[in-house]
Amino acid sequence: MDATVIITAATAISVGIILAAAGLGSAIAWGLICAKTMEGISRQPEMRSTLVFNMFIFAGLMESFPFIIMAFALWFVFANPFLG
Template identity: 75%
Template sequence: MNPEVYIVAATAIAVGLILAAAGLGSALGWGLISAKTIEGITRQPEMRAQLMTNTFIFAGLMESFPFIVLAMAMWFVFGNPFLAAIR
């Protein structure tokens, strides 16, 4: 078989694994952020405003992670550097 087929197939599998890991990591991050915020509010209800502010800041940072990983995965799909190496 043509080596390009193997490279494209391996890249497709790798991109799928990368996106799955990004989704799982983001979901775990959201769960931890939410759980710790609720835990902090139940321990000190007077800190609710400050905890919510921190939660929204960290949630924004957590949201950027999957988009950065998606951009990297799309680079492998559309601008595969491994295909250029064999041409």
């Protein structure tokens, strides 16, 4: 086998694993953010508006993580630094 084929195949597998991990991490983080917000609201209902506001801020920050990972993955796919 040619080295280019091996590097391209390894890159494709690695990108798939990276994107799957980013998606799984994002889903777990969404669940934790929402669960902890609901827990906080149940403990102190008068803090609902503050907790929901904070939930959306943290959810927005957390949501940027998969997009950053996707940018790196696309960089490996289209401008592979390992192919010289």
